[in-house]
Amino acid sequence: MEPLKIIVTGPVGAGKSTLIRTLSETEIVDTDAAASEDIGKAMTTVAMDYGTLRLGDQLLYLFGTPGQERFDFMWDVLTEGALGMLMLVRGDRPEDLGPARRMLDYLLSQHPVPHVVGVTRQDRPPVWGPEEVALFLGLPTERVVGLNATDPKSAVQPLVRLLELMLAEEESRP
Ligand SMILES: Nc1nc2c(ncn2[C@@H]2O[C@H](COP(=O)(O)OP(=O)(O)OP(=O)(O)O)[C@@H](O)[C@H]2O)c(=O)[nH]1
Ligand SMILES: [Mg+2]
Structure with a gap:
């Protein structure tokens, strides 16, 4: 089976680098550098992260x-x-959802691919859950999954869902 390229995107501090670090079975490539603006944390990704993960075959x-x-x-x-x-x-920054919606709309307009939204920090209540975020973003609930990006069992869940949706869309194609 051909490897599948998956893009992990979203606003600053959403947990993108953490999820890839948590899940990758091979040594990751990251490009975190000292943040040049006040973004509420010291380091930020300046180019990309890369990792690999096997799900089934x-x-x-x-x-x-x-x-x-x-x-x-x-x-x-x-x-x-x-x-x-x-x-x-x-999940603890509802003010990020507007920018996330615009980012998603823009990226999907350029690259219309199957997509899932992951709501991080579910281990740190009180946070918005996946149902609330689905409602806000106007997405079907099966496209929004809550997770803790620092926990491998939890971080894998949105990717499992994405793969299911990708397979379902492939099968429904004429
Ligand atoms: N407890 C908890 N911490 C998280 C979770 N996701 C991310 N973090 C923490 O949030 C901080 C920022 O995470 P990053 O992975 O650097 O975020 P990012 O999306 O790569 O950020 P940028 O590259 O700056 O856009 C780190 O300290 C993570 O440990 C989560 O689900 N639960
Ligand atoms: Mg990052």
Whole structure:
């Protein structure tokens, strides 16, 4: 089976690098550098993250984008050739959902691929759950999954869902 390229995207601090670090079975590539603006944390992705994960007999190549808009030119570059998209948002920052919606709309307009939204920090209540986020973003509930990006069993869930949706869409194609 051909490896599948999956793009992991979303606003600053959503947990993109953490998810790839948590799940990758091979040594990851990351490009975290000292943040040049006050984004509430010291380090930020400036180019990409890369890791790999096997789900059943399917190998996934996970590409993470930077979150900061000053690196938005990388979003398109990295999404090129991706067959699925995982967008992460922080469950404890509802104010990030507007920008996340715009980012998702833009990326899907350029790359219309199966997609899932992951709501991180479910281990840190009180947070918005996946149902609330689905409602806010106007997405069907099966496309939104809650997770803790630091826990392998939990972090894998949105990718399992994405793969299911990708297979279902493939089967329904004439
Ligand atoms: N407890 C908890 N911490 C999380 C979770 N997801 C991310 N974090 C923490 O949030 C911080 C930021 O996570 P990153 O993975 O750097 O976020 P990012 O989306 O790659 O951020 P940028 O590259 O700056 O856009 C780190 O300290 C993570 O450990 C989660 O689900 N639960
Ligand atoms: Mg990052």
